[in-house]
Amino acid sequence: MPTASYPQALRPDVEALWQYNQLGHEIKPTDVGIGLGSHDLGVATHAADLYHAGMFPRIVFTGANAPTTVERFPRGEAVHYREHAIERGVPAEAILLEPQATNTSENLEFTRTLLADNGLADSIRSITLISRPYQQRRSYAIARKKWPDVDVICSSLPLDLDDYIASIGDAQRVIDMLVGDTQRIWKYPEEGWAVEQDIPDDVMDAFDRLVNAGYTSRLLPT
Numbered sequence: 001m002p003t004a005s006y007p008q009a010l011r012p013d014v015e016a017l018w019q020y021n022q023l024g025h026e027i028k029p030t031d032v033g034i035g036l037g038s039h040d041l042g043v044a045t046h047a048a049d050l051y052h053a054g055m056f057p058r059i060v061f062t063g064a065n066a067p068t069t070v071e072r073f074p075r076g077e078a079v080h081y082r083e084h085a086i087e088r089g090v091p092a093e094a095i096l097l098e099p100q101a102t103n104t105s106e107n108l109e110f111t112r113t114l115l116a117d118n119g120l121a122d123s124i125r126s127i128t129l130i131s132r133p134y135q136q137r138r139s140y141a142i143a144r145k146k147w148p149d150v151d152v153i154c155s156s157l158p159l160d161l162d163d164y165i166a167s168i169g170d171a172q173r174v175i176d177m178l179v180g181d182t183q184r185i186w187k188y189p190e191e192g193w194a195v196e197q198d199i200p201d202d203v204m205d206a207f208d209r210l211v212n213a214g215y216t217s218r219l220l221p222t
Helices: 007-022 042-052 077-087 104-117 131-145 161-168 171-191 199-211
Strands: 031-037 058-060 095-098 126-130 152-157
Touching: 007 131, 007 161, 007 171, 007 199, 031 042, 031 077, 031 104, 042 058, 042 077, 042 126, 058 077, 058 104, 077 095, 095 104, 104 131, 126 131, 131 152, 131 171, 161 171, 171 199
Parallel strands: 031 058, 031 126, 058 095, 126 152
Antiparallel strands: none
């Protein structure tokens, strides 16, 4: 059964990866908010909050399903996000739906196509990427590669590590995903999918210890 607890001896390493993968961008108005699909409904919550704060005039929710989300969001990630945002007071007409993407690169590519199909492509000069907290750095690197002509701000529901794990209710899953996202910071540029970013030695050391502790289910083949 999933649990929110994990060995506290590992907490400094988990915290190191948690902090590294968040960018601390200053939130300011942009042309569109893009909610990246995942298992975390907090993405839609935060997108709605930012919309109500006047940070963007429209939202794109993008995402189909992954094996980790199909049970929770059987109609698709973007569809459930849209429903949640409407429940939180976002007008339906302010939301565009992209229900086909199965990875972050497709999230961005398909969103660009959707905006173009709605006559909005020429007006987009800046975007806010809304994601799980530990997905910020990877999403930013992919966006800089795939959509280099826009300004990119990354944002997530403001939760600390313990509160985030409690909200998900499954520490193993969160740490596995955090380790996997960290690995993608250097793996994706090797494939030409993202821009390169610096990885401090202490982050690499923490990553190695968590891998050795068995948090490996989201690792890419080496």
